[in-house]
């Protein structure tokens with residue numbers, strides 16, 4: 001019987017496996033996809049997650065690939081509403097490390113134990129002091145036994161642990177168009193809160209940027225065409241948007257993260273709108289604050305601290321979901337009068353102490369994990 005089995009080789013499952021491996025735990029990771037997912041979703045890793053990723057050696061590697069975003073600006077109608085200064089936060093990594101999710105996954109894959117690919121978990125069954133995990137893979141059906149199973153399967157694998165409907169999911173009506181393009185410039189994050197809807201522009205490594213625009217609530221037939229026009233009309237940017245994609249947003253927080261020897265982390269447990277950029281970070285904090293508790297459990301026999309961990313992670317997920325909801329509201333198109341009122345109010349709030357609070361919230365400074373091990377720079381050893 002192995003100590004720990006991780007379901008899903010997304011960023012969260014990989015980060016957990018790499019961390020457990022660094023702590024000397026025997027861990028196995030299985031992934032239903034035969035090859036790594038090359039698609040890019042998350043691009044920003046915040047200070048608390050970077051601090052906790054140091055334990056496996058991932059942070060140094062990630063920072064070698066990333067561009068460091070030290071400041072941002074909220075703008076409207078060509079004017080700056082507020083500066084967002086990550087470099088003024090008193091944290092271990094006073095910046096956002098920006099790199100495509102596929103690169104993050106690449107770095108973590110090298111630090112994790114070899115991923116068993118093409119293996120889909122079909123059932124998870126508690127069995128006394130063990131968990132039985134049924135799989136279907138290239139060599140047929142199989143069953144593994146582990147002392148603890150961590151489900152990091154993203155939303156797609158939620159039904160492995162939750163009854164249908166147990167994780168209430170809110171589907172926002174909003175749609176967004178997105179493209180990553182070559183666009184050399186300053187490493188400043190820009191959020192344009194325009195009357196016709198938000199445009200976000202985030203630096204990526206290699207002189208590229210991620211551009212995102214609110215696209216209303218109806219189906220988009222031509223994402224590239226829409227995005228091209230939206231960028232030109234809203235912020236005067238003319239770029240080739242070929243290859244643009246669309247995404248919609250959901251909000252879900254599971255009622256619980258643990259049942260006996262089965263624990264759920266990452267998007268399998270919660271989803272927040274990408275407008276705000278915290279989904280992957282939440283999952284990384286779930287996983288990396290869980291790892292030392294698992295080590296103690298494996299070595300000492302008692303699952304100490306898990307109830308407090310679960311409460312803390314659920315509170316963080318709800319907080320992030322509220323923040324993402326606020327960002328989603330602020331990013332919608334508005335009437336002339338509502339837009340003017342919104343801009344005036346934001347300038348007033350963000351130019352005072354509210355600006356610092358917003359920056360800290362955006363950088364996940366209110367996550368309980370950020371206030372403890374994550375930002376101490378001394379990740380707990382197992």
Ligand SMILES: Cc1cc2nc3c(=O)[nH]c(=O)nc-3n(C[C@H](O)[C@H](O)[C@H](O)COP(=O)(O)OP(=O)(O)OC[C@H]3O[C@@H](n4cnc5c(N)ncnc54)[C@H](O)[C@@H]3O)c2cc1C
Pocket residue numbers: 007008009010011012013030031032033037040041042043044101119120121122152153154155156157160178247265266267268274276277278279280281282283
């Ligand atoms: C457009 C967009 C932009 C985003 N930007 C940001 C951002 O800037 N910052 C941020 O923090 N977050 C962002 N996010 C959110 C982020 O992408 C997710 O939160 C993150 O991918 C979740 O990681 P995960 O490992 O929990 O799940 P996933 O990435 O979904 O990985 C789960 C893995 O489990 C595998 N799996 C599923 N079921 C099984 C099974 N039964 N057996 C075996 N394997 C299985 C899947 O194949 C998958 O590889 C964004 C999301 C989107 C859509």
